[in-house]
Amino acid sequence: MEINLGKYELVHSGVVICIKDNPITIKLKDDIEGDFTFIINFVQDSESKDSITKFTTIDKFTLQIDFKNFDGFQGGGNTELLNLGTLKHKPLYLNYRVFDLKNVGKTLIFNFYAVKEVNHG
Numbered sequence: 001m002e003i004n005l006g007k008y009e010l011v012h013s014g015v016v017i018c019i020k021d022n023p024i025t026i027k028l029k030d031d032i033e034g035d036f037t038f039i040i041n042f043v044q045d046s047e048s049k050d051s052i053t054k055f056t057t058i059d060k061f062t063l064q065i066d067f068k069n070f071d072g073f074q075g076g077g078n079t080e081l082l083n084l085g086t087l088k089h090k091p092l093y094l095n096y097r098v099f100d101l102k103n104v105g106k107t108l109i110f111n112f113y114a115v116k117e118v119n120h121g
Contacts, residue, residue: 008113011087018042018105028112032088039064042106044071051076070106073098081113090114 003010016024024040039058045068056064063084070076077097084092097109 004116005113007116008081008093009116010111011092011114012112014110016108016110018108020105024108026110028087028092030087033086034061036085036087036092037062038084040108041066042070043068045069053078053082067098070098071100072102073100073106075099077109084112087112087114090116 003013012026012028014026018024021042024038026038026040028036028038030036039062041064043066045052049069051070051073052066052068054066054068056066058064075097078095081093081095084094086092091114093113095111095113099107099109101107
């Protein structure tokens, strides 16, 4: 299956229903540059009420994404595509939505997009 949205190609999409506070690990296979791993956490920050998405580079192929203070969200997410780097030499982006079922857990909906064509000239 191939899904395109304008100049973007959907390279991976998923829905994860979280189990307690366990991190979510997503690995995108890339036989050209090396596999890209994302470690996603939902954390609470008692010092701030703001909902923030924080990115921490672990190494060249691993990015940690912390969703801070997403409790009670019913469809929150990003408003602009988030640039994550490259996948197979194509710019890679993330789009996500979070839903929280109080006292049960969060649901993460995510899409990874790549720009369809890139000139290396």
